[in-house]
Amino acid sequence: MRYLKSCQATLVIAISIFIAACGSGSNSGGNNPPPVTYTVGGSVSGLSGSGLVLQNNGSDNLTVKQSGAFSFSSPVDSGSSYKVTVLTQPSDPTQTCTVTNGSGTANANVSVTISCTTVTFTVTGSVQGLVGVGLVLQDNLANNLSIAANGSFTFSAPVDGGTPYSVTVLTQPAAPSQTCSPSNASGTANANVTAVTIVCTDDNPVGQWKWVDGPDMTNQPGIYTAPGAIPGARYNAVTWTDKSGNFWLFGGNGYDSQGHSGDLNDLWKYGAGEWTSMSSSTALDQSGIYGTQKVPASTNTPGSRQSAVAWTDSAGNFWLFGGSGGDSAGTIGYLNDLWKYSGGQWTWMSGSDLANQSGTYGTKGIASSSNIPASRSGAVEWTDQAGNFWIFGGFAVGSNGNGNVNDLWKYGTNGEWTWVAGSNTIDQAGTYGTVGKAASTNMPGSRNSAMGWVDSAGNFWLFGGEGSDTNDQSGDLNDMWEYSAGQWTWIGGKNVNGQPGQYGTEGKAGTTTSPNVPGSRDSAVALTDTSGNFWLFAGNGLASTTVRGSLNDIWEYTGGQWIWMSGSNTANEKGTYGVEGTAAADNIPGGRAGSVGFIDAAGGFWFFGGSFNSTTQFSDLWFYLP
Secondary structure, three states: OHHHHHHHHHHHHHHHHHHHHHHHHHHHHHHOOOOOEEOEEEEEEOOOOEOEEEEEOOEEEEEEOOOEEEEOOOOEEOOOEEEEEEEEOOEOOOEEEEEEOOEEEOOOOEEEEEEEEEOEEOEEEEEEOOOOEOEEEEEOOEEEEEEOOOEEEEOOOOEEOOOEEEEEEEEOOEOOOEEEEEEOOEEEOOOOEEEEEEEEEEOOOOOOEEEEEOOOOOOOOOEOOOOOOEOOOEEOOEEEEOOOOOEEEEEEEEEOOOOOEEEEEEEEEEEOOEEEEOOOOOOOOOOOEOOOOOOOEOOOEOOOEEOOEEEEOOOOOEEEEEEEEEOOOOOEEEEEEEEEEEOOEEEEEEOOOOOOOOOEOOOOOOOEOOOEOOOEEOOEEEEOOOOOEEEEEEEEEEOOEEEEEEEEEEEOOOOOEEEEEOOOOOOOOOEOOOOOOOEOOOEOOOEEOOEEEEOOOOOEEEEEEEEEOOOOOEEEEEEEEEEEOOEEEEEEOOOOOOOOOEOOOOOOOOOOOOOOEOOOEEOOEEEEOOOOOEEEEEEEEEOOOOOEEEEEEEEEEEOOEEEEEEOOOOOOOOOEOOOOOOOEOOOEOOOEEOOEEEEOOOOOEEEEEEEEOOOEEEEEEEEEOO
């Protein structure tokens, strides 16, 4: 009994201890509640790159792919610190993201602002060798930049960091034509781009020839339909230049569409690198269709001819006078008809529609509607500053037979001819007087196929041709004359025919005691450059020896002296064509006479066709930059 009571007491104590223990645990939970936590997040703006990684408190990395809200995966306890930083900045494009309100103590949910801005870099460089106009650069096929001069350049729009840049040439310069090539011009912009270099080189280096068009073979027929249209080989044609800078070609002696040779009356235009046939005539030896004098008509057309003269008036109309060819009756002879081409139509303005007409000279110095020069070929022409047209000499129908003449005529803007000077008879000897001294008695001898220029003061200049010297002996001449204020002055060259040239050193002027001078010649090309200097190319005559033949030398007359600039000092040289469209120091047209030439808006010289010793004819087109 005593034992039972003892066990009961022990059990009571044990239960009491258990209850006490359980009660103690329940009281602890009520006195220490769980800690309070807060989220750390915010918003990102301006994000365009990739790879942005944020951190909180140096861990808990968070990759952000786009602008908008973000939140770290791990919250922070209330009252603890937070610190949001950028672990990795975005790239492609490179950006800089900055944190606002990024650190502090978390007493509530945390909102942090991340602002991203794109890093940009300028694209700059330099241009070298630019002499032309119109160069336009691009970056990444946009952001056009016009370049006017050598030196540094900067595109107006920068490129985003980490993105590509690519500088290219949108438009190559012209006047003169150049090719500009970029280097160090592409890559990824991880800093300001400064190493781009644009180097420009001339497509047509000064003093070099370029074979532009036409075959390097002779005696080629004309091709009158596009594509590939080109005039047939020919010499002694005439040319004009229109207000748009296009080059026009008419007639000459050469090859028609069937490969037959004779006088032509086809009309061509060369522009934008292509030939265009402007008339329906594709055959040779055509009679003229005159219509009614001074009435234009679509059916009018001058007959086939060679060795005519031509000029362009201030309105841009083309004029054509004389030559040797077919009249309205189909007779082949010397012509004195005057034509105007305007608005795509020909108008017969004056002269006869029949060949081999004597002139009506009237009174020297007095204009008259009845005056008309004798029929002739191979005259030389000028246009004065008032727009009057002048011709001198040629092989003509004189009052005492056919032969070379030395009459000087003016066709005024009033539409009347004036016999100004010279004789109305053939084969007159030259009266030279004293070199450099004007005189009313001075007069060049009769001649044909001479060359002429007009200087900046409006004076006329005459060189060479085939005709009469001071002894009335006929042959090729190399005398140079100036006509000013109504008087002739013998400027240089010899007063007797058959003179070889004095070439000196290529590219250098001679001396006062040993001046350079081209050899005697006829049927050369005469051009005036943009600086007013005279140029002479090729012809039939004498080079540095007494061997007569076809020439290919080119000369400049400047400051009162001749300079041999290019070509050979011997006759009958073959051409070196090189690669079509590429200028080269070794290129040169072969010897030729009766070529035609014109000057483009940039001052470049162009030469077409001609004949080698009158047996082979060319239809090649050449370019030369003086």
